[in-house]
Amino acid sequence: MLHVLTLLVAALLALPLVAEAQKPIKVGMPMPLSGPPALFGDPASKGAQMFVDEINAKGGVLGRKLELIVRDSKADANEAVRVARELILKENVDFLVGTLTSAEGPAVSVVAKENKIVFIAPIPKTDQLTAADKLHPYVFRVAATTTMEGRSAAEIVAKWPVTQVATMSFDYAYGQDVTRAFVEHLKKIKPSAQIVDQQWPKLGEQDYNPFINAQMAKKPEAIFSSIWGGFFVTYSKQAKALGVFDTIKYNFIGVGEAATPETTKSMGADYPVGIWGNSYDAFYWGETAAHRDYTARLSKYLKDEYPSSWAIQGYIGMQFLTEAIRKAGSAESDKVAKALLGLAVETPIGPLTIREKDHQANRGQLYGKTVKDPKYPFAIMKPVTYVDPSRFMD
Numbered sequence: 532m533l534h535v536l537t538l539l540v541a542a543l544l545a546l547p548l549v550a551e552a553q554k555p556i557k558v559g560m561p562m563p564l565s566g567p568p569a570l571f572g573d574p575a576s577k578g579a580q581m582f583v584d585e586i587n588a589k590g591g592v593l594g595r596k597l598e599l600i601v602r603d604s605k606a607d608a609n610e611a612v613r614v615a616r617e618l619i620l621k622e623n624v625d626f627l628v629g630t631l632t633s634a635e636g637p638a639v640s641v642v643a644k645e646n647k648i649v650f651i652a653p654i655p656k657t658d659q660l661t662a663a664d665k666l667h668p669y670v671f672r673v674a675a676t677t678t679m680e681g682r683s684a685a686e687i688v689a690k691w692p693v694t695q696v697a698t699m700s701f702d703y704a705y706g707q708d709v710t711r712a713f714v715e716h717l718k719k720i721k722p723s724a725q726i727v728d729q730q731w732p733k734l735g736e737q738d739y740n741p742f743i744n745a746q747m748a749k750k751p752e753a754i755f756s757s758i759w760g761g762f763f764v765t766y767s768k769q770a771k772a773l774g775v776f777d778t779i780k781y782n783f784i785g786v787g788e789a790a791t792p793e794t795t796k797s798m799g800a801d802y803p804v805g806i807w808g809n810s811y812d813a814f815y816w817g818e819t820a821a822h823r824d825y826t827a828r829l830s831k832y833l834k835d836e837y838p839s840s841w842a843i844q845g846y847i848g849m850q851f852l853t854e855a856i857r858k859a860g861s862a863e864s865d866k867v868a869k870a871l872l873g874l875a876v877e878t879p880i881g882p883l884t885i886r887e888k889d890h891q892a893n894r895g896q897l898y899g900k901t902v903k904d905p906k907y908p909f910a911i912m913k914p915v916t917y918v919d920p921s922r923f924m925d
Contacts, residue, residue, distance in 0.1 A: 555595060556595050557623060561604040567765075583597045636660045656680060657704040673844070677708035698757075699766070705759075709757045727750070739770065764794065781803070788811065790810050792837055792839070805902075806900070810897045813897055858874065
């Protein structure tokens with residue numbers, strides 16, 4: 532009888548452990564799902580969900596399923612903070628993966644630090660997110676940085692037969708940081724280059740005509756822009772109507788992913804074909820078997836013949852988190868945070884590593900000149916080149 536009672540007590544004590552093991556690992560994702568930023572935010576969240584569906588179909592991680600809870604951050608720092616806190620306190624998420632703008636990312640990083648919860652940023656680029664004075668044990672980034680992007684663009688522009696360069700960027704962290712990186716690197720590698728004008732519309736501006744007219748009065752030979760997402764669509768339509776691209780002979784480079792399939796598809800004939808741009812991904816890249824396989828799966832998942840380039844960032848963010856949980860053998864944030872240090876992952880675009888010293892992944896981007904291709908009803912980059920950012924990271 533005593534033996535039976537002992538077994539019964541042991542079984543009862545084990546019940547909470549079994550229940551815990553069966554609970555899903557909850558991941559909160561604050562991400563813009565409305566307004567112009569949704570052009571990038573919505574597909575990024577779908578890429579994350581695709582990864583979750585795939586990993587759950589294989590049994591999850593550590594025997595537990597993943598549950599992704601997405602909330603609209605509205606590309607607003609205050610809303611992103613409110614949503615992040617709600618996800619942590621009400622939804623009891625174990626981790627955060629998300630945000631899009633360089634205003635949201637640093638703001639949510641503070642929330643992650645306060646709550647000691649791992650936060651992986653798949654899109655915000657501002658250097659401030661992982662700067663030495665802002666870095667803490669729980670923040671990690673799998674996006675490019677403004678330094679990496681600005682310097683990559685400068686390398687391209689330095690080869691153009693121009694010296695009079697202007698810039699057009701939003702007046703907030705991302706716009707300021709990426710423009711500074713571009714200008715400083717361009718002057719370093721091409722001393723003859725002169726910055727003849729810089730325009731700083733507010734984030735979310737809809738009427739760019741005053742900024743465009745003021746800039747063109749300075750007679751630039753080339754323009755660097757970091758206007759992004761649906762805002763770039765609006766800006767470039769207005770610039771095209773004013774003859775900007777013809778005047779500068781299409782010596783225009785749009786970072787902030789101005790050459791994504793989402794952007795060229797949405798603009799159709801209005802897209803200024805001939806400009807240079809970048810993108811995190813492109814379904815037509817197909818550099819490796821792994822990328823081709825990922826693209827085929829994504830196309831089927833989204834039911835889109837020409838799938839999104841932004842899905843890859845949500846996908847990779849979840850991929851790093853899952854690998855860290857597996858490596859840690861735990862879903863505790865402190866253990867997962869340590870597992871992320873120096874973690875290397877085989878992603879659809881190749882091997883990526885999160886550096887231990889600054890929690891930054893060596894995430895490069897695709898760059899190219901946009902052209903018309905008879906295979907597609909919209910512009911693509913051709914040739915398209917993946918720029919390894921390693922030499923631009925420090």
